[in-house]
Structure formats: C-alpha cells, structure tokens
Amino acid sequence: MASPPTLPISGSQPPAGAAAQPPIATPAFRAFLSRVSASLRNGFSQRRPWLELVDRNSMARPDSLSEAYSRIRKNFSYFRVNYATLIAVVLALSLLSHPFSLVVLLSLLAAWAFLYLFKPSDQPLVILGRTFSDTETLVGLIVVTVIVVFVSSVGSLLISALMVGFALVCAHGAFRVPEDLFLDDQEPVNAGFLSFLGGAASAAAPSIASRV
Numbered sequence: 389m390a391s392p393p394t395l396p397i398s399g400s401q402p403p404a405g406a407a408a409q410p411p412i413a414t415p416a417f418r419a420f421l422s423r424v425s426a427s428l429r430n431g432f433s434q435r436r437p438w439l440e441l442v443d444r445n446s447m448a449r450p451d452s453l454s455e456a457y458s459r460i461r462k463n464f465s466y467f468r469v470n471y472a473t474l475i476a477v478v479l480a481l482s483l484l485s486h487p488f489s490l491v492v493l494l495s496l497l498a499a500w501a502f503l504y505l506f507k508p509s510d511q512p513l514v515i516l517g518r519t520f521s522d523t524e525t526l527v528g529l530i531v532v533t534v535i536v537v538f539v540s541s542v543g544s545l546l547i548s549a550l551m552v553g554f555a556l557v558c559a560h561g562a563f564r565v566p567e568d569l570f571l572d573d574q575e576p577v578n579a580g581f582l583s584f585l586g587g588a589a590s591a592a593a594p595s596i597a598s599r600v
Contacts, residue, residue: 466566479553
C-alpha cells in the first residue's frame, strides 16, 4: 500500500541549530557594556594610592569653615576616584546588609533593561496575551520605579547610604591638608571614574531615541 503524499507546509522555519537571540543581546546593550567597562578601567587607572589617602601626617583640623570648604574642593579634585569608590563601597555594604532591598533594586534595573532600554524596537512586549506599546511600557516602569523608590524601604536605604558616603568624603576632605597634592590644572574635573555616566548615557541614547 502506497503511503499518502506529503503535503507541503508553507512558512519559514528557523534553520536547525540556530538559537534564538535573547532580547537583551542587542548592539545597544553590548555598546553600553563596552563603554561602561572602558570608562571604569580608565577611571580606576587614575585613582590615587590609598596610603596617600589615609596619610595621618597630612591630617589637621581646619581653622575655619572657609578653609574646610577649600580643602574639600581640592581633595575632591585630587581623590575623586577614591571618593567615588568609597561611596560605592558604602552603598554596596548597605545593600548587602539588606538582601530584600538588593533583590528588589536588581529586579527593577533588570526590568528597565529587558523591557525598555535595550529591548529590540521590532519586538513588542506581550504579557498574558496583551500587547503593550513602548509608551505604555515606559509609563508602567516609571510608576513601578516611583513606588519602589519612594514607598518601599529601598529609597530610604539608598538615600541613607549615600548620605553616609558623602559625610565620610566631606569629613576626610575637610581634615586632609592638600598642600602636598599636585593636580594637573588641565585635567578636567569630570574625567576618569565619573565619566562612565556620560558614556553609559550616550551608549543607551540610540535605543531610547528610537522609541520617541
């Protein structure tokens, strides 16, 4: 008995062995990671020796508030990478001591990255059979972010950690005598470690602009 003829099936099929590209693996996301990594490496290469930061022989009480302010400005220009690292460590320790807040914050950042910032523009967001536009997704993420930051304990934790970090920086800057510090006058104040903020923004800008 002859077997029935095989009916042709229309439609494109993905080639065998071809893995679907995850939504986050986009050129914008790879450019973002590359820019941040390069900026961090460049910033850390400009940090000052930590022994110079904690030199006890260079500590003295300021005679006035104006002198303390002048010291803070000079020390911040010289130790800005070390200060940024110190604030980041304080922030990290605060989050690690509150695992729930850390998980919530990481989930929020992942939601922004996967659902909006680096999501391919030709792939709509579908949740429970409903398709959401980019505007609806953005509004939803903003609402969730406001609730998480200003209603839950995550916002107060971040603010308190940043305040502690800035207090430590100001205290060190006020008591560290900057006479022995030599800063290149032509070096921009925002160079180095903090420049990754601008690099990250410029790397993410094309994916954001395509949705406007």
